[in-house]
Amino acid sequence: xxxxxxxxxxxxxxxxxxxxxxxxxxxxxxxxxxxxxxxxxxxxxxxxxxxxxxxxxxxxxxxxxxxxxxxxxxxxxxxxxxxxxxxxxxxxxxxxxxxxxxxxxxxxxxxxxxxxxxxxxxxxxxxxxxxxxxxxxxxxxxxxxxxxxxxxxxxxxxxxxxxxxxxxxxxxx
Numbered sequence: 068x069x070x071x072x073x074x075x076x077x078x079x080x081x082x083x084x085x086x087x088x089x090x091x092x093x094x095x096x097x098x099x100x101x102x103x104x105x106x107x108x109x110x111x112x113x114x115x116x117x118x119x120x121x122x123x124x125x126x127x128x129x130x131x132x133x134x135x136x137x138x139x140x141x142x143x144x145x146x147x148x149x150x151x152x153x154x155x156x157x158x159x160x161x162x163x164x165x166x167x168x169x170x171x172x173x174x175x176x177x178x179x180x181x182x183x184x185x186x187x188x189x190x191x192x193x194x195x196x197x198x199x200x201x202x203x204x205x206x207x208x209x210x211x212x213x214x215x216x217x218x219x220x221x222x223x224x225x226x227x228x229x230x231x232x233x234x235x236x237x238x239x240x
Contacts, residue, residue: 076143076165076225077119079214083165084117086210089190101129111137112231118142126152136233143225153230160229167214168221 084096084103096103096117105115113135118126121142129140130153139160142149146159177183180199185192196204 079165079167079224080117080119080143083214086214090208090210092189099129101125109137112139113137115139115141118144121149123152130154130157130232133232138232140230140232142228144228145226146228149228149230156233157230160231163227163229164223165214165225165227166221166223 081103084105088094088096088105091107093108094106096105098104099116101121102116102118105117107114116129116133116139118129118140119142121129121144126140126142126144126149133140140153140157141163143165146162150159175183177196181204182197184195184197187193191208191210193206193208195206198204
């Protein structure tokens with residue numbers, strides 16, 4: 068599967084999960100009957116369950132298996148479809164979008180006196196700009212496994228609908 072052309076949404080979602088776990092340094096996803104589980108291990112995001120092509124039975128089964136607060140479900144089913152399948156213990160997250168673009172090499176312009184560094188570790192590309200005193204200025208990272216903005220050539224493949232189990236009102240993920 069590549070970011071070019073038409074990709075199967077489930078394959079693209081699996082590529083997104085692969086990049087997500089690599090870039091956040093969390094364990095590899097665990098197969099579940101409904102998709103994949105990512106053990107995130109954070110207080111406000113214990114785990115994520117990614118459901119591929121979820122129908123009502125599958126979504127209900129996944130949701131019923133979750134008993135730990137701050138566990139997330141991410142799916143590609145519209146929120147108006149999946150909401151009735153969940154109990155009131157589930158809170159909807161802000162919408163997300165599964166997007167991709169073709170990667171193109173660029174020659175970045177770095178201000179005088181600054182240094183650009185780049186390294187790849189475990190499939191994640193880390194880029195840092197160092198000031199003249201060696202301190203870190205801007206930085207970023209990307210895990211290119213296939214998987215953001217239409218005006219720059221990005222393509223929307225699917226809407227990502229998220230829900231969190233027994234969340235605090237200010238939780239986001």
